[in-house]
């Protein structure tokens with residue numbers, strides 16, 4: 001029997017029991033689509049996090065006050081101690097390390113910002129000129145904080161793009177004055193639109209020199225120090241140096257230094273594992289579809305006993321009968337998987353429409369695995385029914401009414 | 402051409418042994434027209450299935466075209482069926498989802514014959530059996546006579562040397578039954594060996610050779626050539642057809 005004829009005969013008998021065939025394909029395609037969509041989501045989440053981290057900066061270390069053990073709870077936390085604050089001097093001291101390239105001290109607070117009658121609540125970020133580079137931000141108009149003396153509390157500010165629009169509309173903001181709390185600041189720059197990253201929207205902040213922020217909020221401590229290692233290879237050195245320098249200055253180790261790489265790697269591992277787990281769960285639905293196929297094929301065999309008997313009487317050997325039923329199962333699962341891939345692709349696009357920030361797309365290995373598993377289960381679970389058909393005694397089969 | 406020697410077929414039913422055939426000796430020459438008659442349960446169908454290689458004897462030997470086919474494997478049996486044997490059944494056994502033309506084409510497809518040759522053969526068969534305008538009809542859109550014509554066309558599509566018909570007129574009225582018998586008998590003229598199982602004496606009486614069966618045994622024969630009475634002549638007649 002020729003290959004085309006096998007396919008044609010098999011598809012003919014599938015068309016003969018249309019509803020059943022469609023239901024089976026549906027089960028198969030839902031399984032495949034589930035794998036595609038769920039792994040796409042998992043991968044999307046993973047890549048989202050990776051992108052977010054990379055957009056924060058490269059070779060980045062973050063220093064913050066308080067000693068946090070890797071478990072997340074240090075003795076200080078348990079005792080409810082307020083950790084010693086990190087000062088601007090501490091930050092400047094870090095530059096002594098040869099592994100460290102640039103630093104950007106950060107102070108944050110909330111304040112009222114107003115221009116003429118317009119006013120709103122705003123997050124104020126105190127930092128230095130190097131923040132622009134360290135944090136991978138870019139300037140839209142004007143310029144960023146002036147380089148030079150980090151202790152000088154100049155009354156200048158840089159506005160986030162959205163904040164600028166809200167306060168100035170289409171008008172030029174550069175050179176204009178705004179009021180932050182009880183001080184007046186001259187606008188020297190506007191940030192380019194960057195959107196949200198890691199839950200922090202730079203479009204809606206105002207950036208002032210760190211010393212000005214300290215005066216504004218009447219503090220001397222830093223919220224974070226962003227540290228940029230000179231290269232990828234010196235990240236570990238930079239971390240050790242930072243810890244050492246600050247411990248030396250404070251007399252004890254009371255700061256935490258995390259590297260972006262370590263955090264990123266952890267997230268990467270967690271999300272990868274999550275994706276795999278989710279894919280595994282979806283694959284179970286494929287196995288269920290496979291069992292369904294077996295069940296339906298068994299029914300098909302028992303319903304077509306007479307036909308099988310006839311085929312044998314007409315000279316079909318057992319192997320041919322087996323192949324015909326195999327072909328049916330492969331067609332079913334093949335069409336079902338292709339439909340599933342299409343369905344999964346549609347699902348992925350719908351999700352991408354709803355959450356444009358999430359780069360959902362199933363990785364190639366998941367698509368391949370889903371397709372392979374579907375086809376594999378289809379074939380595996382049709383082995384038994386096909387053998388059963390092939391072994392039927394033709395005389396008995398023909399006598400069946 | 403067909404030579405059964407002391408053939409028995411015993412079925413096991415529970416702990417009981419049912420002997421459907423007991424010590425059958427039968428010689429049928431190429432081009433013979435044989436009817437097998439006897440009461441229900443006498444073993445006619447079992448004998449026909451054995452001859453058609455759908456079954457195997459429990460004991461005895463079966464030679465077909467000079468070769469011993471008693472102990473062929475399933476695979477080999479299927480090959481012989483495909484090449485040499487055509488079946489016509491009482492219940493027609495057409496595949497309901499296939500059109501008349503496709504039903505006729507089925508043995509050719511299974512045998513792996515190229516599509517264009519298949520098409521030509523099917524067209525010729527449908528013309529021969531007056532089915533051309535029914536080509537695209539499904540079995541449930543055909544009358545009983547038409548269905549059996551499709552079945553005969555299908556049985557002859559591989560140009561078998563033996564045509565086995567088990568109660569071919571059993572589901573047909575008398576007039577249609579007669580028509581079907583005429584079609585089958587035309588094949589005898591083309592050197593096909595025709596064996597018809599029936600319990601209808603009128604149908605069975607049309608055959609040149611009539612074998613009677615009772616209780617799994619051949620009890621007698623009537624007709625021009627009686628294999629057991631004149632074995633020499635039967636053999637001689639068979640010779641030109643030996644392959």
Ligand SMILES: Nc1ncnc2c1ncn2[C@@H]1O[C@H](COP(=O)(O)OP(=O)(O)O)[C@@H](O)[C@H]1O
Pocket residue numbers: 396412413414419420421439440441442443444445446447448
């Ligand atoms: N597969 C089988 N299993 C058990 N007994 C069978 C089987 N096939 C036939 N028989 C028995 O063998 C005998 C002959 O059957 P069969 O050849 O069908 O008779 P006929 O065709 O002459 O009516 C009957 O007694 C029947 O019950």
Ligand SMILES: [Mg+2]
Pocket residue numbers: 445446447
């Ligand atoms: Mg019978």
